[in-house]
Amino acid sequence: MNAPVSPTERPNDWSAYPDAKGRFGGYGGLYVAETLMPLVLELDRAYTEAKNDPAFQKELRGYLTHYVGRPSPLYFAERLSKHLGGAKIYFKREELNHTGAHKINNCMGQILLAQRMGKTRIIAETGAGQHGVASATVTARFGLPCVVYMGAVDVARQKPNVFRMNLLGAEVRPVTSGAATLKDAMNEAMRDWVTNVADTYYMIGTAAGPHPYPAMVRDFQAVIGSETREQIQELEGRLPDAVVACVGGGSNAIGMFHPFLADESVKIYGVEASGHGLDTDKHAASLTGGRPGVLHGNKTYLLQDDDGQILDAHSISAGLDYPGIGPEHSFLHDIGRAQYLTCTDDEALKAFQLCAELEGIIPALESAHALAKLPQLAKEIGEGGVIVLCLSGRGDKDIFTVADALGRTI
Amino acid sequence: MGELMSYRDGTRLERAFQRENDHRALFVAYIMAGDPDLETSFELLTGLAEHADVIELGMPFSDPMAEGPTIQLASQRSLAAGTKMRDVLGIVRRFRETNTVTPIVLMGYLNPVLSYGFESFANDASDAGADGVIIVDCPPEEADALTDALEAAKMNLIRLATPTTDDARLPAVVKRTSGFIYYVSVAGVTGVLEADADAVRGPVERLRAASGLPVAVGFGIKTPERAAEVARVADGVVVGSALVDEIASAAKLNENVTQKVLSKASELAKAVRSARVGTA
Incomplete structure (x- = not known):
């Protein structure tokens, strides 16, 4: 276990993180290829606007109550x-x-944001398949095409979820590069995004990735x-x-x-x-x-x-x-x-x-x-x-x- | 242009562009260090210098997010052969024992460089005889510490500009970059889509004007014909996947890797060099 740190060394205002550069202390930030930079900056602007828009929050709450449960x-x-x-x-x-699973909390927030941004195609990565299923679910609900990248090893060990995603109308693309698990699925999703910059929204499933994803996914969760x-x-x-x-x-x-x-x-x-x-x-x-x-x-x-x-x-x-x-x-x-x-x-x-x-x-x-x-x-x-x-x-x-x-x- | 970096007397890279650029574009050839093994890639490096004006040497990474299948596999072959960052610098050093003219630009991803340490990397790379560095996943927003280290070691930091780089971002992209600007001609990964020479003309002129630097174009140039077209509008033409494909197919068919790659490089070099004859 870690040595306890005295409270005085800690921030007074936890909502101040991340800072304007997307950093939590020394972590986070924006380390993507130049092609994606304008996209993640646009996403940051769009998310900040949505977050502060009572209509967006009200709509999200409605779906969380009546659709997510x-x-x-x-x-x-x-x-x-x-x-x-x-x-x-x-x-x-x-x-x-x-x-x-909890994954749908985030997907519901992101699908509303994607629509607000006028995006017409959703991509996602998945490991166990829970985020893939949640992504396929919300894209079915809102009528958008969805491609889910999933490591080939995970496709084999999570067959029920692969079938669920297919039933929900999503295309599951097995990824064979590297160890063929979540990390490689995320690489492949980023390669898709960099190739389809105009219409595609990348629905990241965890509180990681370039800013604003870690903060946005945290907020939705x-x-x-x-x-x-x-x-x-x-x-x-x-x-x-x-x-x-x-x-x-x-x-x-x-x-x-x-x-x-x-x-x-x-x-x-x-x-x-x-x-x-x-x-x-x-x-x-x-x-x-x-x-x-x-x-x-x-x-x-x-x-x-x-x-x-x-x-x-x-x-x-x-x-x-x-x-x-x-x-x-x-x-x-x-x-x-x-x-x-x-x-x-x-x-x-x-x-x-x-x-x-x-x-x-x-x-x-x-x-x-x-x-x-x-x-x-x-x-x-x-x-x-x-x-x-x-x-x-x-x-x-x-x-x-x-x-x-x-x-x-x- | 106060922001523009230039070292006294110019770097090897800057001199290469100054030397040729009045009459023709430079041919920039890319291979991955350690692909398929270190010794072969050293031979390739030496051989390529006969044809290429600048060599981009890939530093392998386990998760090359901007690469298409060809260079992903090259990276995997290199890592499977046990290539380390020190080995990459090692072949640059050996290359410099016989070649002091052809600039070498190291291209890769941030984590191995971060792990090496920015200052150690800049010093060791410069000491080995490398001239510039391209880090794909380090946008200007995150590049200050790396740029400081490279500038202190008198290395060029070459930045990528892309079709999505809008006017608002352009000043940030060209700031503290030097040597040349690398224009990624397609929104996508390496070696999959094909560049359109007509579509490249405008962006190249815009980048030249904004940076005062030469502009090399890459990411979708596979054939001598396409290379020649791009050479008419850009200051440099980068070919990577098409050369790496030759490594993969020669290795698979048990053919002489060096011969195949160099013969391809020779075709491409001729195409680039003769592209502007009669059009100037």
């Missing part, structure tokens, strides 16, 4: 809490959203933390002692964390995927096992070799299988406002099963990484304490992977 419940996981013995555990039920803040005060009459979420690119996590950043009493925990273990070369823990660098438009912690070549990440969870992380997490990590733990494939598998058995909820393997740290955190926070976990997605998509890992055939 918000607010998502805050649920007291009573049996799990009892089983672990310690703090009370609540789940923020993002898996109950339409399409089964911050509905998670804002609702949690209200709900927990209704249920417990106070703020939680800790919030916890899994971190790949980190969009569900930053959405949960951001509304609590100024509440120093609330401890913040992100959980990175350590795959086969941090001492192996098969993990996806960018903060814990990486160092700062530049990839996909932003400066952030990356898994890379001594020569600055990006390494392939590994996680049993396709959604966490990414060698980078959103730049705001890098910032929160460095200043110590959030602590980042790690969870192996095996730990996640155990937590996946425990949650299903005790709470009747099959969590996404991504969310299972956060669940796996609850025994430790429930003890640390202790009896009388309150922890909120972001249950970012449901696990139906993962049953084949889990069955495979457990040596069973479906």
